[in-house]
Amino acid sequence: MSTARTTLRDPLPGEEPLLQTIWEVSLHQDDPGGWPRGGWALAAWATAARVLAIDGAAVGVAALRFPAGSESADARVVLLPEWRDPATAAQLVQAVLALAGEQGAPLLRLFVPARADWALEPARAAGMRWVRTIYHMLRPAEATRFTAPPVPGLRVRPLRPGEEPALLEALNRGWAGSWNFHPITAEMLARDLQGQREGMLLGVEEADERHIVATCHAIFDPRDRNPDGGPRAWISNLTTLPAWRGRGVARQMLAAGLDSLRARGAGSVTLGVDAGTEAALALYRAAGFEVISALQVWEWEARR
Numbered sequence: 001m002s003t004a005r006t007t008l009r010d011p012l013p014g015e016e017p018l019l020q021t022i023w024e025v026s027l028h029q030d031d032p033g034g035w036p037r038g039g040w041a042l043a044a045w046a047t048a049a050r051v052l053a054i055d056g057a058a059v060g061v062a063a064l065r066f067p068a069g070s071e072s073a074d075a076r077v078v079l080l081p082e083w084r085d086p087a088t089a090a091q092l093v094q095a096v097l098a099l100a101g102e103q104g105a106p107l108l109r110l111f112v113p114a115r116a117d118w119a120l121e122p123a124r125a126a127g128m129r130w131v132r133t134i135y136h137m138l139r140p141a142e143a144t145r146f147t148a149p150p151v152p153g154l155r156v157r158p159l160r161p162g163e164e165p166a167l168l169e170a171l172n173r174g175w176a177g178s179w180n181f182h183p184i185t186a187e188m189l190a191r192d193l194q195g196q197r198e199g200m201l202l203g204v205e206e207a208d209e210r211h212i213v214a215t216c217h218a219i220f221d222p223r224d225r226n227p228d229g230g231p232r233a234w235i236s237n238l239t240t241l242p243a244w245r246g247r248g249v250a251r252q253m254l255a256a257g258l259d260s261l262r263a264r265g266a267g268s269v270t271l272g273v274d275a276g277t278e279a280a281l282a283l284y285r286a287a288g289f290e291v292i293s294a295l296q297v298w299e300w301e302a303r304r
Contacts, residue, residue, distance in 0.1 A: 026078035031113035050095040059083040062095035066103045073105035084118040093122040114294040128298040133275040136293045141267030143288035148255040156256045159200040170212035174239025214240045218257035220264045233266035
């Protein structure tokens with residue numbers, strides 16, 4: 001590699017499929033447990049990117065997501081396994097720092113799989129600090145059925161046509177105040193629901209079913225696979241509005257989501273959770289979920 005010419009550049013027209021392949025190969029290698037339904041479309045996720053090329057061939061990507069109005073930027077670095085060495089990894093980490101500076105982001109959060117040693121050391125060397133860990137958990141196919149007592153005044157039902165605006169409001173209210181929350185847009189919700197409306201479950205007041213107080217998205221895609229080889233099944237957007245917390249609502253929503261997945265042919269089920277949320281971790285462990293991998297979050301503040 002010593003004689004190879006390494007450059008950082010903007011993505012080229014028509015290069016999107018190649019960069020998406022690099023994105024997927026790298027993330028599958030480092031964190032198969034955290035890979036979401038259909039993966040991430042790099043072009044849709046990133047608001048800015050730099051391509052690492054060696055002798056003109058793209059081998060890595062530094063990607064930044066900093067939507068308008070956000071207080072922090074999220075970043076990821078991906079690199080083909082055969083090109084992972086300290087020098088190339090350091091260039092990618094420096095590239096996301098440069099992107100954050102160019103975009104005017106006051107705070108950068110770099111998400112790195114815990115097993116991706118090739119990226120962790122350069123992040124530390126660049127002056128970034130570890131702040132958090134996100135667990136990816138799996139509930140084995142052989143786990144017994146998870147049940148929950150009914151919550152008085154609550155009814156769980158599927159999303160109905162035309163309820164998207166109310167659902168969007170409930171999701172943003174449910175997530176508000178949580179760590180690293182970025183407001184969900186109508187476009188983001190539409191992408192999540194595409195082909196997955198059946199699994200979007202709502203907790204509504206029995207007295208007024210238009211009032212959404214909890215959500216759980218049970219995503220099932222048998223075309224994809226879970227890390228253990230079973231059909232892809234994922235619990236997402238398990239939220240409860242503040243006024244309804246502490247009553248067992250989350251447990252009832254999770255049980256309903258798992259039942260929905262089982263009815264559609266799911267075996268094992270996966271999800272992601274902030275390792276610092278003790279109540280959520282306790283619930284998932286009680287439901288039979290086990291940690292299978294982890295994602296570390298490293299921060300860099302512009303004023304430093």
